[in-house]
Amino acid sequence: MNADIARLAxxxxxxxxxxxxxxxxxxxxxxxxxxFRLAAGADADPGLFTARDLLAGLxxxxxxxxxxxxxxxxxxxxxxxxxxxxxxxxxxVPRREMVLTRVLVAWAAALVVLLPSTLLxxxxxxxxxxxxIVLGFLVGVAAGAFIYTAAFTWLSIATGRALVAGLLYVFxxxxxxxxxxxxxxxxxxxxxxxxxxxxFFDLPGDAWSPRLGPGTAFLLAALAAAFLLxxxxxxxxxxxxxxxx
Amino acid sequence: xxxxxxxxxAIYDLGYRAYDGPRLGRAAAVLALYTFTLRGAFGIxxxxxxxxxxxxxxxxAYIPAIVQLGIAALLGSRIEIIAPWNYLGYSxxxxxxxxxxxxxxxxxxxxxxxxxxxxxxxxxxxTDYALAKTAAFVTALAVLTLGPLLLxxxxxxxxxxxxxxxxxxxxRELPQSLAAGLTIAFVAGCxxxxxxxxTPRRAYATVGVAAWFLITLPLAGILVAIGGExxxxxxxxxxxxxxxxxxxxxxxxxxGADSIQGRADLPLGTxxxxxxxHAAVAALLILRRFRQVQA
Numbered sequence: 395m396n397a398d399i400a401r402l403a404x405x406x407x408x409x410x411x412x413x414x415x416x417x418x419x420x421x422x423x424x425x426x427x428x429x430f431r432l433a434a435g436a437d438a439d440p441g442l443f444t445a446r447d448l449l450a451g452l453x454x455x456x457x458x459x460x461x462x463x464x465x466x467x468x469x470x471x472x473x474x475x476x477x478x479x480x481x482x483x484x485x486x487v488p489r490r491e492m493v494l495t496r497v498l499v500a501w502a503a504a505l506v507v508l509l510p511s512t513l514l515x516x517x518x519x520x521x522x523x524x525x526x527i528v529l530g531f532l533v534g535v536a537a538g539a540f541i542y543t544a545a546f547t548w549l550s551i552a553t554g555r556a557l558v559a560g561l562l563y564v565f566x567x568x569x570x571x572x573x574x575x576x577x578x579x580x581x582x583x584x585x586x587x588x589x590x591x592x593x594f595f596d597l598p599g600d601a602w603s604p605r606l607g608p609g610t611a612f613l614l615a616a617l618a619a620a621f622l623l624x625x626x627x628x629x630x631x632x633x634x635x636x637x638x639x
Numbered sequence: 640x641x642x643x644x645x646x647x648x649a650i651y652d653l654g655y656r657a658y659d660g661p662r663l664g665r666a667a668a669v670l671a672l673y674t675f676t677l678r679g680a681f682g683i684x685x686x687x688x689x690x691x692x693x694x695x696x697x698x699x700a701y702i703p704a705i706v707q708l709g710i711a712a713l714l715g716s717r718i719e720i721i722a723p724w725n726y727l728g729y730s731x732x733x734x735x736x737x738x739x740x741x742x743x744x745x746x747x748x749x750x751x752x753x754x755x756x757x758x759x760x761x762x763x764x765x766t767d768y769a770l771a772k773t774a775a776f777v778t779a780l781a782v783l784t785l786g787p788l789l790l791x792x793x794x795x796x797x798x799x800x801x802x803x804x805x806x807x808x809x810x811r812e813l814p815q816s817l818a819a820g821l822t823i824a825f826v827a828g829c830x831x832x833x834x835x836x837x838t839p840r841r842a843y844a845t846v847g848v849a850a851w852f853l854i855t856l857p858l859a860g861i862l863v864a865i866g867g868e869x870x871x872x873x874x875x876x877x878x879x880x881x882x883x884x885x886x887x888x889x890x891x892x893x894x895g896a897d898s899i900q901g902r903a904d905l906p907l908g909t910x911x912x913x914x915x916x917h918a919a920v921a922a923l924l925i926l927r928r929f930r931q932v933q934a
Contacts, residue, residue: 411843412842412843415843415846415847419850419854422854422858426858426861426862429862429865429866429870430861430865433865433866433867433869433870434865434867438865443865447860447861447864447865448861451857451860451861452857452858452861455857456853456854456857457854460846460849460850460854463846464842464846467842468842471842553688554688555688555691555692555740557841557842557845557846558692558736558739558740558845559692561736561739561740561845561849562692562695562696562736565732565735565736565849565853566699566732566733566736569732570732
């Protein structure tokens with residue numbers, strides 16, 4: 395961690411219109427939960443709705459990746475786009491430290507938005523069902539946000555079109571393709587998130603269950619985080635000035 | 640009276656010429672802008688890295704059609720899993736990503752680098768600029784929405800054992816495919832350009848367009864499921880649910896019972912109307928933006 399880099403990164407990430415966009419995204423699940431609380435019929439199952447539709451279906455599939463995508467690609471992407479990355483790289487700070495600091499700041503920024511959104515949406519919709527569902531997804535979202543942040547930070551160092559590349563990964567690979575080829579669940583941050591969340595609660599019957607067991611999910615998540623972080627560090631260590639112009 | 644000042648300048652003839660060749664005028668300017676925007680949308684004539692995203696995404700939009708034709712070639716054309724009326728269900732993610740990746744490029748550079756004044760100082764007018772660019776993007780998008788439908792229609796015909804009989808039964812699918820593909824391209828294209836035209840920063844435009852397509856999809860699904868009498872109208876405002884309904888209406892199919900259109904139970908004829916309203920609002924927003932923007 396480097397305090398100066400952390401402070402500057404936090405200022406780039408939070409001081410802009412970007413923040414407004416992210417907050418709007420985070421409000422969507424809260425809104426849906428409120429609608430569910432007000433309008434759902436008597437036969438609705440709040441536990442199942444919270445787990446399957448609200449937290450797994452909306453938060454983990456779209457809100458989580460989009461929020462981390464916006465913050466993580468901003469961490470290096472903006473520096474590279476503006477050409478100010480030169481001044482950062484010219485400092486004697488080790489590049490490993492630059493990457494780790496920025497990943498941690500982007501992760502923290504994402505958590506500041508995602509955790510209240512998950513907690514609030516879950517608390518509104520859960521009613522009398524098992525509160526462990528919300529707890530599970532809080533832990534899952536926190537872990538998933540870290541892996542997504544590491545992945546998108548690496549993308550933002552490696553390519554100029556990190557945003558579109560990230561969208562391709564999230565919606566094509568994790569969305570469409572993983573529905574067709576179920577083996578992709580082992581290579582999908584979304585399934586790691588669901589698997590970790592699933593360790594905390596049990597829904598009756600075959601209503602909804604994560605596609606990865608908790609043990610596998612934890613292990614693969616840790617491996618993916620370490621691998622993506624090392625990729626990002628390696629990419630920045632080999633960064634040549636003038637590369638992105 | 641003193642003589643002429645020796646230091647006074649003389650005017651030299653530098654040989655500047657006025658252009659007196661043919662002037663192609665407004666129509667040619669519009670056509671040129673259209674062609675070059677269309678080429679730029681797929682990265683033709685640009686560096687390789689600009690081609691990667693549009694070409695990858697376009698390829699993914701064609702895969703379902705190719706898969707269906709493979710099945711038809713091997714097992715006969717009676718097995719129809721991927722049909723023209725449900726094609727959008729398979730290609731919606733590539734279409735959304737094409738819009739998110741390419742739409743910000745259409746107006747983005749001109750807005751960011753203030754090159755609009757260069758366009759508007761020529762025969763091109765503000766409305767012409769907006770219309771030519773919009774038309775080019777809609778055409779580019781039609782490659783993804785209409786192209787696979789035509790491929791399906793033609794390929795299914797060729798794969799059938801009895802081509803004249805197939806044509807007699809299925810000739811309607813060709814004009815229907817044309818109408819559906821063009822409508823989808825027009826509504827999705829105008830909508831994403833309207834978002835992109837109002838957000839000059841590429842990153843925000845990309846996220847905005849992606850959110851318009853891909854957040855509304857699960858959102859409408861949930862609202863239709865739980866929202867009761869009011870929530871079912873959400874199917875009108877999620878672009879892909881709206882366009883899927885429009886395609887069903889054009890092909891004269893009834894939606895499946897567990898599809899969002901089936902559960903929302905809105906009259907199928909309202910989807911094309913709402914789609915037209917979406918496109919009209921989006922087109923007006925684009926035109927208004929370029930009437931007002933500082934060149």
